[in-house]
Amino acid sequence: MRETHYATQQELNEQFAARIAHILQNSIARQGRASLLVSGGRTPVGLFEILSQADVDWSNVDVSLADERWVSADDEASNEKLVRTHLLKNNAAAAHFVSLTTTAADANDAITEVTERVNAMARPFDVLILGMGEDGHTASLFPCSEQIKAGLDMHSGQTLIAVQPTTAPHQRISLTLPALLNSRNIFLHLTGDKKKAVLDQALSADDSLEMPIRAVLQNADVELIWAA
Numbered sequence: 001m002r003e004t005h006y007a008t009q010q011e012l013n014e015q016f017a018a019r020i021a022h023i024l025q026n027s028i029a030r031q032g033r034a035s036l037l038v039s040g041g042r043t044p045v046g047l048f049e050i051l052s053q054a055d056v057d058w059s060n061v062d063v064s065l066a067d068e069r070w071v072s073a074d075d076e077a078s079n080e081k082l083v084r085t086h087l088l089k090n091n092a093a094a095a096h097f098v099s100l101t102t103t104a105a106d107a108n109d110a111i112t113e114v115t116e117r118v119n120a121m122a123r124p125f126d127v128l129i130l131g132m133g134e135d136g137h138t139a140s141l142f143p144c145s146e147q148i149k150a151g152l153d154m155h156s157g158q159t160l161i162a163v164q165p166t167t168a169p170h171q172r173i174s175l176t177l178p179a180l181l182n183s184r185n186i187f188l189h190l191t192g193d194k195k196k197a198v199l200d201q202a203l204s205a206d207d208s209l210e211m212p213i214r215a216v217l218q219n220a221d222v223e224l225i226w227a228a
């Protein structure tokens, strides 16, 4: 794992946004379009605010999520709402957003439709930004869920999976491990000493069913982006 540490979260947000913008712009120059997969949660809010102002040809960028909570798109817990509020504005308002939600009551009934949408995006994704929970989950690949083996199965052929965490609220829809790993640039964005301690714990052993972030760290060239 490569590591980039910043002195403050403000510096992280500014420098990381500039790097993401640079990668997206290069991808647009090379292949006409670029793709950005982001995570929800609280960590990326400040980054999104700055990234939304970046000088990128956003009309050629597809933005989607690594995972979504199965709530309506105007619910406070919705990752889509978070992205629409903090990222898809200013210059980034021109980006094309690929939603992971449908009106189905159960995420299992949405897998086919959402898979078609995500599979229509060019692969590899250009930029994937992952977060991590204190239980070692990433995206919505939760160690407590019955679906964790299927989510980590590199040969499942599945892009998305419905997940029911038992230690966190809301049913989820999540990209599977093989779908997430099909990305050119994978960043793990963490802030605070507590998350760093969880990461150290993840790096100290191998069982990815116990801490799913290990599966990403073991199978991809990940760059940690961290500030206290």
Ligand SMILES: O=C(O)[C@H](O)[C@@H](O)[C@H](O)[C@H](O)COP(=O)(O)O
Binding pocket: 039, 040, 041, 042, 043, 044, 066, 067, 068, 069, 079, 130, 131, 132, 133, 137, 138, 139, 140
């Ligand atoms: O929808 C989600 O919950 C996420 O995508 C999830 O994987 C998140 O990145 C971590 O739980 C960290 O969340 P915080 O940034 O809030 O700590």
